[in-house]
Amino acid sequence: xxQAKIPFAVHERLWPLKYIIFLGLLGLALGPTALAFTAAEVxxxxxxxxxxxxxxxxxxxxxxxxLVAGLFIERFFCRYLCPLGAGLALPARLGIFQWLRRxxxxxxxxxxxxxxxxxQAIHPEGRINPxxxxxxxxxQTLYHDERRCPALRLRQKLRAAEAGGSP
Numbered sequence: 001x002x003q004a005k006i007p008f009a010v011h012e013r014l015w016p017l018k019y020i021i022f023l024g025l026l027g028l029a030l031g032p033t034a035l036a037f038t039a040a041e042v043x044x045x046x047x048x049x050x051x052x053x054x055x056x057x058x059x060x061x062x063x064x065x066x067l068v069a070g071l072f073i074e075r076f077f078c079r080y081l082c083p084l085g086a087g088l089a090l091p092a093r094l095g096i097f098q099w100l101r102r103x104x105x106x107x108x109x110x111x112x113x114x115x116x117x118x119x120q121a122i123h124p125e126g127r128i129n130p131x132x133x134x135x136x137x138x139x140q141t142l143y144h145d146e147r148r149c150p151a152l153r154l155r156q157k158l159r160a161a162e163a164g165g166s167p
Contacts, residue, residue, distance in 0.1 A: 004072045011120045014080045015132060022086035042083065074118050079132070092130040100128050101143055103151035110150045113139035 006014070021042055028036045041047075044063035047055045053063065069076040078085050106113060107126020114122040117139060121132035128139065146152045 001071050003074050006073060006120070008120060008124055011079075017080050018082050018086040021081060022083040025083050026087075042081065044077070075134070078134075079119055089131040092133075100130075100133065100140060102126055102128065103143065103149070105151040105154075112148065112150065113142050116142060 025036070025039055025042070028039045041059065041062075044059075044066050047053060047059045047063040048067075053060050066077050066081075073079075103110075105126075107122075107124060110126070111124070114120075114124060114126070118136060119132055119134055121129050121134070122139060123129060142149055144152075146156060
């Protein structure tokens with residue numbers, strides 16, 4: 001299916017939803033158990049997988065709407081609604097390790113990595129948001145590709161010019 005590309009300004013405003021949902025579920029978990037279980041229905045997996053869509057119509061409609069959205073927007077539920085993903089992404093805020101490398105030219109003027117990122121985890125200025133990164137490593141493949149990365153191609157041209165200009 002052809003995937004719709006969400007404008008970065010819209011994407012930037014949608015991804016915090018999963019953190020709000022996560023914090024809401026965390027707060028509800030401290031209260032009555034029945035309320036927490038009802039709110040946990042934001043995860044459609046009980047409807048879709050465990051009960052195989054044999055459920056009340058609102059639950060089925062919600063699960064089907066997420067499936068349809070996922071057909072046209074890559075990882076729609078994971079990117080914008082998944083509270084589990086939000087909870088697992090919180091340790092990335094610590095930033096102990098910087099595994100993903102970047103060139104100074106990344107983002108300005110080059111947008112190659114940002115265009116190849118399936119979940120738009122790379123900001124237009126070239127910074128990778130570790131909370132949104134799914135570690136597909138497409139950006140790192142491009143980072144090391146001397147034929148496709150503009151920064152590496154420029155570095156090669158400069159080396160060739162230096163080698164050619166030296167006596």
